[in-house]
Amino acid sequence: MADPIIQASGVVKTYRSRDVVVEALRGVDLQVAAGEMVAIMGPSGSGKTTLLNCLSGLDGIDAGDIKINSRSLSGMSDNALSDYRARFMGFVFQSFNLLPVLSARENVELPLVLAGVGSAAAKTTAMEKLEEVGLADRANHTPAELSGGQAQRVAIARALANEPAIVWADEPTGNLDSENSGEIMNVLLRMNREQGQTFVIVTHSLEVGELADRIVNMRDGAIESERAGTGANSVTAQ
């Protein structure tokens, strides 16, 4: 079997601000197989966002090791890391993070243009991605002209535009009602099944978490327990 696409061992992350020291991650071990969908759950402050930021190389760690595609993040320069993220990773946030002055299509084009794709090809791909999330008819709308659920689908189209191997999502349904959450999860599950992308999704919603292959519960900066979710059919032992 191939190596897990994400291999984290003994990850420690400590925040030091003035006189306060917070041990946000206290030795986290986590392996995620390529094509797996993992939900990270746990109380507020348990370290979920910190873990996502560290695994994706947005934030450095104090001890331990993180490998993505068998390549260790430690020792990579900031430039190499951002290049790695641009080529292998997509991000979806709770607050959508769309640029307000750009249309839906232009928002999806952005990561492609940044990755050096020519403007005509970027436009075509952006339209394809918007179609995949059911929003081709909203391509020229700005974020303010979209509902919350639609804005998040544009953000997903943008995250997937470069066909990243790994998609990180931090509470992607946090600002949505249950109907829109369900729709977002359907889009993510379809991408996972059809394109085999790996998803790591932080969520407070048990309904959302339950759809993943595996649910990882964090508490006080450590993984407390793990169990299978209802999506547990695509991946078994590594």
Ligand SMILES: Nc1ncnc2c1ncn2[C@@H]1O[C@H](COP(=O)(O)OP(=O)(O)OP(=O)(O)O)[C@@H](O)[C@H]1O
């Ligand atoms: N930049 C920072 N500086 C100092 N402490 C931080 C920083 N970011 C997070 N923390 C602390 O680290 C701990 C973990 O925070 P984190 O944001 O990872 O929690 P979380 O599980 O994502 O919580 P939530 O569910 O509320 O989003 C918390 O105690 C938090 O106060």
Ligand SMILES: [Mg+2]
């Ligand atoms: Mg968080």
